[in-house]
Amino acid sequence: MTAAIRPLVAGNWKMNGTAESLVELRLIGRGFMGGLELAADAVVCVPATLITRACAAIEGNPVRIGGQDCHAFESGAHTGDISAEMLKDAGATHVIVGHSERRIDHGESDAEVNAKAEAAWRAGLCAIVCIGETRDQRERGETNAVLSRQIEGSIAAAASPANTIVAYEPVWAIGTGLTPSPADVANAHAHIRSELERRIGSEAARMRILYGGSVKPSNAAELLSIANVNGALIGGASLKAKDFLSIADAYRTF
Numbered sequence: 001m002t003a004a005i006r007p008l009v010a011g012n013w014k015m016n017g018t019a020e021s022l023v024e025l026r027l028i029g030r031g032f033m034g035g036l037e038l039a040a041d042a043v044v045c046v047p048a049t050l051i052t053r054a055c056a057a058i059e060g061n062p063v064r065i066g067g068q069d070c071h072a073f074e075s076g077a078h079t080g081d082i083s084a085e086m087l088k089d090a091g092a093t094h095v096i097v098g099h100s101e102r103r104i105d106h107g108e109s110d111a112e113v114n115a116k117a118e119a120a121w122r123a124g125l126c127a128i129v130c131i132g133e134t135r136d137q138r139e140r141g142e143t144n145a146v147l148s149r150q151i152e153g154s155i156a157a158a159a160s161p162a163n164t165i166v167a168y169e170p171v172w173a174i175g176t177g178l179t180p181s182p183a184d185v186a187n188a189h190a191h192i193r194s195e196l197e198r199r200i201g202s203e204a205a206r207m208r209i210l211y212g213g214s215v216k217p218s219n220a221a222e223l224l225s226i227a228n229v230n231g232a233l234i235g236g237a238s239l240k241a242k243d244f245l246s247i248a249d250a251y252r253t254f
């Protein structure tokens with residue numbers, strides 16, 4: 001039974017956003033002061049360059065700020081990388097690890113994703129660990145096997161509902177406007193829940209499992225009402241406060 005899990009609406013701005021985008025964040029913050037904060041939590045994962053200013057922009061409201069990746073080490077000779085401790089220092093509370101765009105663009109393995117999640121915990125951040133199958137894997141009927149493998153490899157046994165959020169993002173649904181059927185989302189999320197149980201035990205019942213991939217205002221109510229879907233990880237539609245708030249608003253009606 002997952003009814004007691006407080007939903008989370010998370011935004012991933014990816015490689016988008018400059019100082020002028022902070023106006024959207026201020027609007028999101030204001031939106032979460034008008035009653036919406038009673039229905040769901042919110043975090044927006046902005047580019048690292050914006051974290052400090054983003055934290056200033058949401059000061060005094062319940063929205064939290066996250067990063068989009070971190071290095072597994074605390075510091076050292078890793079030009080261009082950013083550690084979890086640095087994200088924390090800048091004001092982040094969360095960090096996405098293992099997004100499929102990083103797994104693909106940067107060849108990140110499950111073991112590296114696991115190390116990054118553990119780095120996030122070490123710094124006191126909550127890791128949003130992304131998993132999901134490609135179109136080919138889905139067509140070969142391998143979705144559950146891929147999810148099992150990614151959970152086994154990317155999520156350490158020490159994961160808990162306080163330090164880890166899982167995001168199911170079918171790679172083929174990201175930025176395409178395509179989404180799995182509600183039945184397919186329900187099956188994937190139920191499978192993830194039971195695999196998490198095998199991995200971390202009964203605590204898995206309280207772990208948030210977000211759905212991500214082409215979530216928008218028009219499909220939010222349907223996707224977010226599915227069993228074991230405890231929130232959304234939103235890409236494109238998180239860039240505009242109006243769309244982000246309209247997705248979050250689905251939780252007022254449940």
Ligand SMILES: O=C(CO)COP(=O)(O)O
Pocket residue numbers: 012099169173174175176177212213214215233234235236237
């Ligand atoms: O990758 C995503 C969030 O991490 C999803 O992106 P879209 O919502 O743009 O499909």
